[in-house]
Amino acid sequence: MAATPRSEARTGLKLISPTAIYVILLLAVPLATVLVFSVMMGGRANVSFPVTLDNYAKLLSNWAYSYILLKSLLVALSVTAITVVLAYPVAYFVSFHVRQERKSLWLFLITIPFWTSYIIRVSLWFVIIGRDGLLDQALMSLGILSEPLNFASYGIPAIILVLAHAYAPFAVLPIFVSLEKVDRSLLEAGQDLGESRFITFLRVTLPLSMPGVIAASLIVFIPTVGDYVTPKLVGDGKQPLIANFIETQLLKLQxxxxxxxxxxxxxLMVAVVSVGFVLWNKRFIGGQK
Amino acid sequence: MTTSDDRPTMIEFKDVHKYYGDYHALRGINGTIRAGEFFSLLGPSGCGKTTLLRTIAGFEGISSGVIMIDGKDAAGIAANARPTNMVFQSYAIFPHMTVEENVGFGLRKDPRSKEEKAKAVAEALEMVGLKGFGKRAAHALSGGQRQRVALARALILKPKVLLLDEPLSALDKKMREHMQVELIKLQRQVGITFILVTHDQEEALVMSDRIAVMFDGEIAQLDDPETLYRRPANKKVANFIGTMNFIPAEILSETGDKVEIEAKGLGRVALDIAQAPAPAGEAPVVGLRPETLTLLYDDQKASERETEGLIDEVIYLGDMTYYDVYLGGTDVEVRLSMRNVPGRPVLEVGAKVRVAWSPSALVLFR
Incomplete structure (x- = not known):
């Protein structure tokens, strides 16, 4: 007795229903609530219901608000760029220069930072870049500085540094996977046709690994735009980003x-940038077959 | 098949050795490949033929010895500076490029104008029978088309030597036979030295001017296809190329240019010394190809020698029939092949027959 398409579909629905209910209750419903709230009136807790776009108008006309949006976007893009640029050589090294049987060990080592809570990892950065931390001590003992630098208080640069470090392993993995898929005989073909190793990398390896690079960019960009903990802890919390601002509006000012x-x-901002990445990826997808 | 003895040397191997750790992959390769020759490296997998090809391309270094390419020691020359181009077994077509971009890949540093390069690409595509395919995406091509793109991509650079690493093994039988003929024609047209790696003896016989048969990292024999087939240098080569019957024999006398033997089932035969390749210290046997043995019908007479036989097995193939025959009342069984032509009925198992053979078709291995 072969299963009919309909009964297969029913089985499928049953299988995904716990997850579906979970997602609807905890994601779709709150999301709808947020959408509804955003077109309502009033401050504090006394919201009322003439549908209005005033909140959006205020947001776009108030420079302080736009500034926070732009700043968050730039921080996330910088973190993405730095992370991908740092992760690429690591992924390349593991894919091309580590023996096959050692590769999983290397990937395992790369994921070790995830064994520690993010908050602890952020706190540990203070040991290095905080007041009288390793960085200050080193620079002062070398005579480069006479006063502590206390880089951790430098707001944006310190936030970018900490985030880039935190997301590096996320970026290594997709790039590694796309590099693994590159047929090694293509690299020999590139050299056979007269190109040096480096030019072969630029003309063959890099374009073929772009889907991995773009995936890595998305994986880093999306969570860093909405990161809440890092701006709160690093830079003495003087540089709030989107998430911190939303918290202030919703919970403190109500x-x-x-x-x-x-x-x-x-x-919407994240969606636009993500769609941009996905469209860009389409250019390279053909080569992955 | 041309005699190419007068052509200049393109590649020369002088005692080439290659080790991978403890593994001795090439064990003293010597030989020359001449300019304009269609040369094949033939052998079972693991014999070192691909390694040898890759040392010519510059993808593998050698542990000792010398490889000369066009009169220059190749040792200091990187793969991207050698006058060789390769058609890879996987074809190695760049999947993110169009057919045109693939074929024009090696022209980046070419000083010609954009239009001239585009024209060269179009000509190269036409030469391999892919006219009008330039704009196609490379990943949408069939196996045969990929191979043609790989050929065009290599030939457009006008290399002195084209290296082909089992280029036909991924194609189905019909396509393979078609491409064999096309490759021969192409080679004649461009006049470039082709070096083909293959494990398929038939392919090597069909395509090559000369063949190096390799076993265990050594060249067992380097000859033209006919000599390889008719006068194999040892039993291993004889077995690898075509089918050969081996009949135990005894050496009676050896005088100057003649060897007299007694072969079981065949009787006494006097052989020319040319029919006895260098001794390997084995028990003597004579080799006979199946098509050099002929069944005699009715009143036919053998032009040279004939022997009684008893049919043990009949294998009917349509155009041919193979017979396994006991020779001269002994337990020596040989396989012989007969064309099925009118007037030659297929015989039955158990039939008593007469077998004609010629002493000049024998090869003595000892």
Whole structure:
């Protein structure tokens, strides 16, 4: 007795239903709530219901608000760029220069930072870049500085540094996978046709690994735009980003409509950048077959 | 098949050795490949033929010895500076490029104008029968088309030597036979030295001017296809190329240019010394190809020698029939092949027959 398509579909629905219910209750419903709040009126807890776009208008006309959005976007893009540039050589090394049987060991080592809680990892950065940390001591003992630098208090650069380090392993893995798929005889063919190793890398390996690079960019970009913990801890919390601002609006000021509008705009921003990445990826997808 | 003895040397191997750790992959390769020759490296997998090809391309270094390419020691020359181009077994077509971009890959540093390069690409595609395919995406091509792109991509650079690493092994039988003929024609047209690696003896016989048969990292014999087939240098080569019957024999006398033997089932035969390759210290046997033995029908007479036989097995193939025959009342069984032509009925198992053979077709291994 072969299963009919309909009964297969029913089995499929049954299989995904726990997850589906979970996602609907905990993601779709709150998301809808946020959307509804964002077109409502009022401050504090006394929201009321004439549908309005005032919250969005305020958001776009107030320079302080736009500044936070832009700053978050730039921080996330910088973190993405730095992370991918740092992760690529690591992925390349593991894929091309590590013996086949050692590769899984290397990948395992790369994931070790995930064994520690993120908050602990951020705190540990203070040992290095905080006041009188390793960096200060080293620079002072070399006579380069006379006063402690306390890099951790430098807001944005310190946030970028900490985030880039935290997301590096996420970026290594997709790039590694795409490099593994590159047929090694293509590299010999490149040299056979008269190109040096480096030019062969630029003309063959790099374009073929672009889907991995783009995947890595998305994986790093999306969570860093909405990162809450890092700006809170690093830079003495003086450089709030989107997530911190939304928290202030929603929980401290209890301005639900304004906070929700802010959340919706930041979501749209992420969506636009992500779609851009995905479209860019389409250029390279053909080569992955 | 041409005699190419007068052509200049293109590649010369002088005692080439290659080790991978403890593994001795090439064990003293010597020989020359002449300019404009269609040369094949033939052998079972693991015999070192691909390694040898890759040392010519520059992808593998050698542990000792010398490889001369066009009169220059190749030792200091990187793969991207050698006058050789390769058609890879996997074809190694760049999947992110169009057919055109693939074929024009090696022209980046070419000083010609963009239009001239585009024209060269179009000509190369036409030469391999892919006219009008330039704009196609490379990953959408069939196996045969990929191979043609790989050929065009290599030939457009006008190399002195084209290296082909089992280029036909990924194609189906019909396509393979078609491409064999096309490659021969192409080679004649461009006049470039072709070096083909293959494990398929038939392919090597069909395509090559000369063949190096390799076993265990050594060249067992380097000759033209006919000599290889008719006068194999040892039993291993004889077995690898075509089918050969081996009949135990005894050496009676050896005088100057003649060897007299007594072969079981065949009787006494006097052989020319040319029919006895260098001794290997084995028990003597004579080799006979199946098609050099002929069944005699009715009143036919053998032009040279004939022997009684008893048919043990009949294998009917349509155009041919193979017979396994006991020779001269002994337990020596040989396989012989007969064309099925009118007037030659297929015989039955158990039939008593007469077998004609010629002493000049024998090869003595000892």
């Amino acid at each position: 301005d639900f409509p304004q906070g929700s509008a802010f959340a919706v705009v930041s979501m």
